[in-house]
Amino acid sequence: MVIERLNSSYSDTLLSNEHASLQEDIVHLDLSCTSNNSLSFDDRIDVFKSLTQSLLFQRTAILSDDIEFWFPECAPSYKRDIKLAVSKEKIDASLECVIAEFMEA
Secondary structure, eight states: OHHHHHHHHHHHHHHHHHHHHHHHHHHTOOOSSOOOOOOOHHHHHHHHHHHHTSGGGTSSOEEHHHHHHHOGGGSOSSOOSOOOEEOHHHHHHHHHHHHHHHHHO
């Protein structure tokens, strides 16, 4: 019972402190400036290849949406509702070829 009282007595304070710190972060965030921190095509290739080797994609398939997110230049002019699974072996062999196939479609 004592633990419950301690937890309940501190929960409002912790939430209040968290909310206050988030508000401070939002106040100091400049949303008007545009960031030029975009990655080059080659850098995106390297990052995507390293992501496919990570735990993120260990149990999930790599979908066409994942590729279109990282490489918007290969996204079709109309959005398909079909999500195609892309084999990891194909991406490991040549991600550039996979992107080229998407651009041709």
